Amino acid sequence: MICTVTFNPSLDYIVRVDDMRLGVINRTTYEQVLPGGKGINVSIVLGNLGHESCALGFLAGFTGAEIARRVREAHVHADFIEVENGMSRINAKIKSNEETELNGQGPLITEENIEQLYAKLDVLGQGDTLVISGSVPNTLPGDMYERIMARLGGRGVRIVVDAERDLLTRVLPHHPFLVKPNNIELGDIYGAQLKTRADVVPYAQRMQREGARNVLVSMAGEGGVLVAETGEVFESPAAKGTVVNSVGAGDSAVAGFLAGLAETGSYETAFHMALSAGSASAFSDHLATRPEVEALMAR
Structure with a gap:
């Protein structure tokens, strides 16, 4: 079983505006509404690649109901916890001369809601996979990642952990199976500028020594690096293509890695499937599909 956790899901309202100006009425030339959240993206891409997963997290209000509907519409099993106070956030992403984002707050999550999440996670055991990713809203304890990993330890x-800075470094002693920083995030953690794949390798190995079993580093147009628990190091440039939308590319890479590893048991194949899934999402206005990923892998 694969489960994903999204602590603060959203409805992403994506619009394009020609020459946006403040203080006047601006009209959109393109609109799209998607369920948002890193764990949700991982579940959707896993489904597109032919692998079932269960999406967990907290939802509230009419926006929460719409998120759940859209997740199920994507053929993902949704098992969200309904929160009484507030509403799930709407994130507006405005594409114009510059890109601007307005992110909502999300609902008030109580201790009872947290216990409900723990109860759902307690069914996981040997051979199951849990993906926890993204930010932790201020209505949750800041150490939610560590609490979950300690609870499931042994x-x-x-x-799998996909998070930034302290959220990531604090879980390393719990030996996550996979972490997926990008090169900028990895550099920020260690105070270094990592521009090339050669730059990345020693710092990914350092993160592995500090506790991560496998370290997958995405690098946008530069491709990526995998330092595997087998001791192997894989690196590859990115596929050629035009970037349409980078949102969800990193999540797609996580899904591609898990799918590739499940299908072949090969870290090398999992790595190339991860890069191909990330690129497939970046090259389209939707999340990666199986035919798109296979076409990029063949190249």
Whole structure:
């Protein structure tokens, strides 16, 4: 079983505006509404690649109901916890001369809601995979990642973490199965500028020594690096293509890695499937599909 956790899901309202100006009425030339959240993106791409998963997290209000509907519409099993106070956030992404984002707050999550999440996670055991990713809203304890990993410790659950800075470094002693920083995030953690794949390798190995079993580093147009628990190091340039939308590319890489590893048991194949899935999402206005990923892998 693969489960994903999105602590603060959203409805992403994506619009394009020609020459946006402040203080006047601006009219959109393109609109799209998508369920948002890193864990949700991972579940959707896993489904597109033919692998079932269960999406967990907290939802509230009419926006929460719409998120759940759209997730199920994407053929993902949704098992969200309904929160009483507030509403799930709407994130507006405005594409114009410059890109601007307005992100909502999200609902008030109570201790009872947290216990409900724990109850759902407690069914996981040997051979199961849990993906926890994204930011932690201020209505949750800042150490939610560590709490979850400590609770599931010793059960044989493979835990994947995709988060920034302290959220990531604090879980390393719990030995996550996979972490997926990008090169900028990895550099920020260690105070270095990592521009090339050669730059990335020693710092990914350092993160592995500090506790991560596998370290997958995405690098946008530069491709990526995988330092595997087998001791192998894989690196590859990115596929050629025109970037349409980078949102969800990193999440797609996580899904591609898990799908590739499940299908072949090969870290090398999992790595190339991860890069191809990330590129496939970046090259389109939707999340990666199986035919798109296979076409990029063949290239």
